[in-house]
Amino acid sequence: MLRCLRTAGILAATGLALTQAAPARADRVTDLERVVKELSSEVGTLRQELAQERQSRQQKKMEESVRQDNLEQGKTETDGTVQGLRSLLDEDSKVKLGGYGSVRYENGTSKDPGTFSFRRFVLTTDAQVTDRLSVYSEIEYERFSELELEKETFKIREQDERGRITQGLGFKQEVEGTDGSEIAVEQAWAKYSLLDDKLAVQAGAVLVPVGRFNLYHDDNLYEIPRRPLVIKGAPALPVAGAWTELGVGIVGTLTFKDTQKLSYWAYVMNGAQIDAVIEDEVLFRERTPGGTGPVTRRDVLEMEVELQPAGGTFNRDGNNDKAFAGRVAYSPTLNSELGISAYTGRYTTVLSSADESIRSYAIDGRLRKGPFEIVGEVIYTDFGDTGKVFQGLANRITNGESESADPILESEIEIAPKNFADQRVGYYVDLKYHFWPKFLNDTLLTKGFENPELVLVGRAESVEYKDFITAVEILDGGVNIERQDRIQDRYTLALAYRPVPDWVFTLAWEYSELQGGSALLFPDHIRETSTSTFLSGLAFAF
Amino acid sequence: MTGRIVLWKVLLPAALLGLAMPARWIDPPAAWGAEEEVYVRSEEAPRLLFPEATSVEKRVISLTPAFRAAMEKIVAPTQPSLWEATIPVYEVSAGGAIVGYAVVVNEIGKHRPITFVVGVTPDVKVKGVEIMIYREPKGGEVRMKGFLKQYRGKDLAEPILTGRDITNISGATLSVRAVNRGTKKALAIVQLVYGPPRTAQAPDGTGIR
Numbered sequence: 001m002l003r004c005l006r007t008a009g010i011l012a013a014t015g016l017a018l019t020q021a022a023p024a025r026a027d028r029v030t031d032l033e034r035v036v037k038e039l040s041s042e043v044g045t046l047r048q049e050l051a052q053e054r055q056s057r058q059q060k061k062m063e064e065s066v067r068q069d070n071l072e073q074g075k076t077e078t079d080g081t082v083q084g085l086r087s088l089l090d091e092d093s094k095v096k097l098g099g100y101g102s103v104r105y106e107n108g109t110s111k112d113p114g115t116f117s118f119r120r121f122v123l124t125t126d127a128q129v130t131d132r133l134s135v136y137s138e139i140e141y142e143r144f145s146e147l148e149l150e151k152e153t154f155k156i157r158e159q160d161e162r163g164r165i166t167q168g169l170g171f172k173q174e175v176e177g178t179d180g181s182e183i184a185v186e187q188a189w190a191k192y193s194l195l196d197d198k199l200a201v202q203a204g205a206v207l208v209p210v211g212r213f214n215l216y217h218d219d220n221l222y223e224i225p226r227r228p229l230v231i232k233g234a235p236a237l238p239v240a241g242a243w244t245e246l247g248v249g250i251v252g253t254l255t256f257k258d259t260q261k262l263s264y265w266a267y268v269m270n271g272a273q274i275d276a277v278i279e280d281e282v283l284f285r286e287r288t289p290g291g292t293g294p295v296t297r298r299d300v301l302e303m304e305v306e307l308q309p310a311g312g313t314f315n316r317d318g319n320n321d322k323a324f325a326g327r328v329a330y331s332p333t334l335n336s337e338l339g340i341s342a343y344t345g346r347y348t349t350v351l352s353s354a355d356e357s358i359r360s361y362a363i364d365g366r367l368r369k370g371p372f373e374i375v376g377e378v379i380y381t382d383f384g385d386t387g388k389v390f391q392g393l394a395n396r397i398t399n400g401e402s403e404s405a406d407p408i409l410e411s412e413i414e415i416a417p418k419n420f421a422d423q424r425v426g427y428y429v430d431l432k433y434h435f436w437p438k439f440l441n442d443t444l445l446t447k448g449f450e451n452p453e454l455v456l457v458g459r460a461e462s463v464e465y466k467d468f469i470t471a472v473e474i475l476d477g478g479v480n481i482e483r484q485d486r487i488q489d490r491y492t493l494a495l496a497y498r499p500v501p502d503w504v505f506t507l508a509w510e511y512s513e514l515q516g517g518s519a520l521l522f523p524d525h526i527r528e529t530s531t532s533t534f535l536s537g538l539a540f541a542f
Numbered sequence: 543m544t545g546r547i548v549l550w551k552v553l554l555p556a557a558l559l560g561l562a563m564p565a566r567w568i569d570p571p572a573a574w575g576a577e578e579e580v581y582v583r584s585e586e587a588p589r590l591l592f593p594e595a596t597s598v599e600k601r602v603i604s605l606t607p608a609f610r611a612a613m614e615k616i617v618a619p620t621q622p623s624l625w626e627a628t629i630p631v632y633e634v635s636a637g638g639a640i641v642g643y644a645v646v647v648n649e650i651g652k653h654r655p656i657t658f659v660v661g662v663t664p665d666v667k668v669k670g671v672e673i674m675i676y677r678e679p680k681g682g683e684v685r686m687k688g689f690l691k692q693y694r695g696k697d698l699a700e701p702i703l704t705g706r707d708i709t710n711i712s713g714a715t716l717s718v719r720a721v722n723r724g725t726k727k728a729l730a731i732v733q734l735v736y737g738p739p740r741t742a743q744a745p746d747g748t749g750i751r
Binding site for chain 1: 682701703705706709712715716
């Protein structure tokens with residue numbers, strides 16, 4: 001209203017001015033121009049205010065309509081049951097199917113051509129049978145593409161050109177599979193809750209609680225598309241993660257003082273043991289000794305018995321002794337955790353007459369302050385006297401290599417130790433910076449996502465294998481072992497994009513360097529003492 | 543050998559002793575018959591958030607298509623994972639005057655709905671949040687008071703997003719997001735049904751940093 005009066009005043013003054021005689025016409029023209037400008041500005045402002053008022057009235061009208069509808073409806077509703085929830089809480093919803101997985105492209109390692117690899121696809125089931133009974137499982141398809149078994153029993157009836165008939169019975173078995181394919185039960189346990197979250201009994205195939213990574217190993221939780229060396233490539237853990245054992249134990253979480261939390265895991269398990277993997281290789285080889293010498297042929301059927309510490313079977317306790325593992329993690333604040341853990345158990349089996357045990361210890365931690373985050377762990381594992389393990393093996397088999405007398409097709413059986421060292425120790429530490437630049441707000445990276453983020457990550461890690469066994473020769477009950485200390489460092493820099501918390505796209509560059517010994521621990525098939533690799537990955541969960 | 547001694551002479555007897563313990567020594571029997579972890583019951587929720595309450599009246603808000611459309615506009619870019627058919631709202635009064643509203647909402651954590659109550663003041667600010675029923679196997683830490691107190695005083699102009707104005711809990715990321723979404727949903731309901739008309743969209747309501 002005031003504005004209208006003001007506008008009217010200006011108009012009246014303008015009219016009055018126009019009726020006066022005009023000794024200074026030029027000044028009046030200037031005044032008139034100014035007044036017209038002021039009026040235009042006023043009209044523009046009034047238009048804007050009018051539009052806002054209309055919009056506000058429309059919004060208010062809609063909200064009022066909705067409000068009335070609901071208040072009317074509320075008067076007639078007496079039940080108050082959340083109907084929409086019923087369908088979510090019916091019998092079917094007791095079992096939930098989920099999963100996670102990751103795909104990676106890498107290029108650069110030892111001049112190998114770049115390659116894609118389907119690191120893993122894990123299907124999870126989570127069944128809440130009752131409030132106190134639950135079952136959880138993870139079935140992992142690692143680099144899995146195909147596995148096919150054909151078995152056949154058939155009659156033989158053949159006739160040669162002279163009419164002679166050969167008859168008999170034949171058996172055929174054929175296994176077809178793709179390189180690196182693996183199917184594994186990563187977890188399968190049942191939980192019986194005694195005191196809500198505070199105390200529960202858990203039994204089945206459980207993750208061994210040494211360090212934090214083995215427990216929280218889902219690919220989508222990490223920005224870097226390769227697991228730390230101490231976990232997978234050159235494990236300082238007794239067994240490469242994810243490490244699962246069959247057993248029973250108690251788990252729980254205690255919360256106190258509003259933000260503090262104490263979680264614990266304690267299991268008795270069959271435990272890790274020496275595992276023998278038989279690898280066959282057929283080599284067709286011709287040797288030209290140079291010059292005009294004769295070509296010699298030496299075909300080899302090579303059988304390698306690869307021995308390494310591995311997770312126990314789900315069939316029986318191979319090491320005939322129970323192992324124990326436990327972890328305690330304390331969270332003083334919502335965004336921090338400090339964990340200590342340990343594992344102990346015999347790992348020698350009937351394969352060796354020795355009696356040696358693994359003792360493993362880990363300290364891990366995590367802290368986030370604003371956009372900065374630090375996560376890491378240190379693992380130390382002692383395998384006892386690994387020399388005794390192989391001497392015990394020699395006592396059992398007396399001779400670890402055999403050769404056939406066939407001059408053309410030679411057969412060899414070799415013992416190949418893998419990852420045997422008296423001690424393994426290592427660490428990794430991830431430094432992260434979470435951010436989102438404003439200039440990306442109206443791009444495809446944000447469309448449909450309420451809170452995407454970028455994460456810049458730097459990882460430093462190192463592993464040392466003390467008295468690492470590089471070769472074992474068993475002859476006539478004796479054993480010759482070649483050893484060396486090996487140390488490897490690795491550094492990774494990565495930029496990750498998370499459209500939602502459990503999906504991550506990453507670009508990363510990693511650099512590995514040998515610090516001790518004759519070759520890298522990972523990758524172990526190259527001669528270079530340093531290597532750099534470009535990695536790109538996608539990890540997801542659903 | 544040591545392993546066997548510990549197993550048979552320590553762990554097993556301790557476990558049997560624990561199982562034989564009368565249930566009433568360690569937990570109220572009522573909570574055991576439930577099908578999920580019930581921390582707060584509906585009838586307790588309003589008074590938990592508004593201790594000064596002298597009377598509580600229950601209404602059931604129906605999420606009609608129009609209401610849902612209006613809510614979507616208000617909470618954007620937050621995207622609720624669940625649209626209940628009806629939402630119970632408790633109108634809380636003290637001395638004859640409305641002191642707030644307790645809104646019971648549900649949001650999906652990873653796979654299952656989390657039921658919680660959001661206390662909202664008449665000027666559409668969060669008075670408090672309490673987890674009523676938690677059904678997920680992991681992430682139950684969201685019921686810790688130190689976490690939930692972050693929501694006090696929040697209104698629709700604030701992002702209510704992890705990493706911005708809400709601190710995350712490691713291992714409970716998806717549950718934290720569910721509480722964020724549900725809190726916004728509750729604020730939107732009170733805004734639409736009881737709140738004063740909104741004059742302008744919050745400048746920071748984009749949800750994008």
